[in-house]
Amino acid sequence: MGEETGGKYVEPGGEFTRDQRYIATRITADGRDGYPVEPGRYRLAVSRACPWANRLIIVRRLLGLEDAISMAVAGPTHDARSWTFDLDPDGRDPVLGIERIQEAYFKRFPGYERGITVPAIVDVPTGQVVTNDYAQMSLDLSTQWTAYHREGAPQLYPEHLRAQIDEVNDVVFRDVNNGVYRCGFAGSQEAYDKAYHRLFDRLDWLTERLTDQRYLVGDTITEADVRLFTTLVRFDPVYHGHFKCNRQKLSEMPVLWAYARDLFQTPGFGDTIDFDHIKRHYYEVHRDINPTGIVPLGPDLSNWVTPHGREALGxxxxxxxxxxxxxxxxxxxxxxxxx
Incomplete structure (x- = not known):
């Protein structure tokens, strides 16, 4: 994401503010922005460490778009320039032929000055980035790529629930997805205190919402669950300690812990998670928070596969x-x- 491009992360003396100026170009069925839906044409660049990229990995998998949109996986750490494809042979993505995602940004926008972020979608024929607007990207996979969804693909953004999904997504983004960063990158005690209370007040609200219903909106998994899950799954390994979100661990919040395990054990969710990459990214890259770069060995993560009991909610x-x-x-x- 935008703030995670190497260098300094804490906002001295104040609140962390996320730069949300993303490349708004869309890939659509009608090609209105010059990029029509076309299987095999685009490559999704991600890191398994990044919660925002993790959303796209999950949605792509749930919808069965693996054959239509290929995926380039960057390593868990990066320098001040950008994410690198250091997991690939010779440190170069085998399809795009580049060492770092920055090259695709510069190919379309020479000297691009905003965040060199993942997830991003690259136009393979030209090697140019198309978009890094992560929120719109996942919705477009659901609404624009329907011709290439697998048989049995779920409705992650059904029309009759979109207003509710959008409303939940908005508050979850502000107070939870981004809320953990507002805690971790706060530059003053006052800013941290405010972010801490805002985060846990929203987690309490989510606990109430999920006490008697299995999913956030309706009785099936939607885009809203995907967006909350990628933060919850990182909570105990990273945010509780590294970002000082430590009123409780997720595993000490019974409703949210059961909800998160329910999703983790659902095909398409837990099978996208790489806890090693997640921990290495935050603890090694954010050196102004963790100067030694030491990655903690804990917590024990085997409890993610214990029974959750959420089936009883229907x-x-x-x-x-x-x-x-x-x-x-x-x-x-x-x-x-x-x-």
Whole structure:
């Protein structure tokens, strides 16, 4: 994401403010922005460490778009210039032929001065970045790429629930997804205190909402659940300690902990998670918060696969659809508790 491009992260003396000026170009069925939906044309650049990129990995997998949109996976750490493809042979993405995602940004916008972020979608024929507008990107996978969804793909953004989903997404983004960063990158005690209370007040609100219903909106998994999950799954390994979000661990909040485990154990969610990459990214990159770069060994993550009991609330994870098949691009099993 924008603030995670190497260098300094804490806002001295004040509140962290996220730069939300993203490349607004869209890939649509009608090609209105010059980039029509076309299988095989685009490559999704991600890091498994990044919660914002993790959303796109999950949605792409749930909808079965792996064959339509290929995926470039950057390593968990980066320098001040950008994310690098250091996991690939010779440190170069085999499709785009580049060492760092910055090259795709500069190819379309020479001297691009905003954040060189993931997720980003690249036009393979030209090697140019198309968009890094992560919120719109995942919605477009649901609404613009329908011709290439797998049989049994779930409705993650159904029309009759969009207003509710948008409302929940808005408050979850402000107070939870971005809220943990407002705690972690606060530059004053006052800014931290304010962010801390705002975060946990919203987590209490979510606890109430999820006490008697299995999912955030309706009785099936939607875009809203994807967006909350990628923050919750990072809470105990990273945000509780590294970002000082420490009123409680997620595992000490029974409703949210059961909800998160329910999703984690659902095909398409936990099988995208690489806890090793997640921990290495935050603890190694944010040196003004963690100067030594030491990555903690804990917490024990095997409890993610314990029974959650949320089936008793009813709900149908995929609605009239079906679970996705096993992942075509599996996470290193040594990096997750799925052993």
């Amino acid at each position: 709900g149908r994870p995929f609605g009239d659809g079906t679970p996705p098949p096993p992942p075509a691009e599996p996470v290193d099993p040594a990096h997750t508790p799925l052993r």
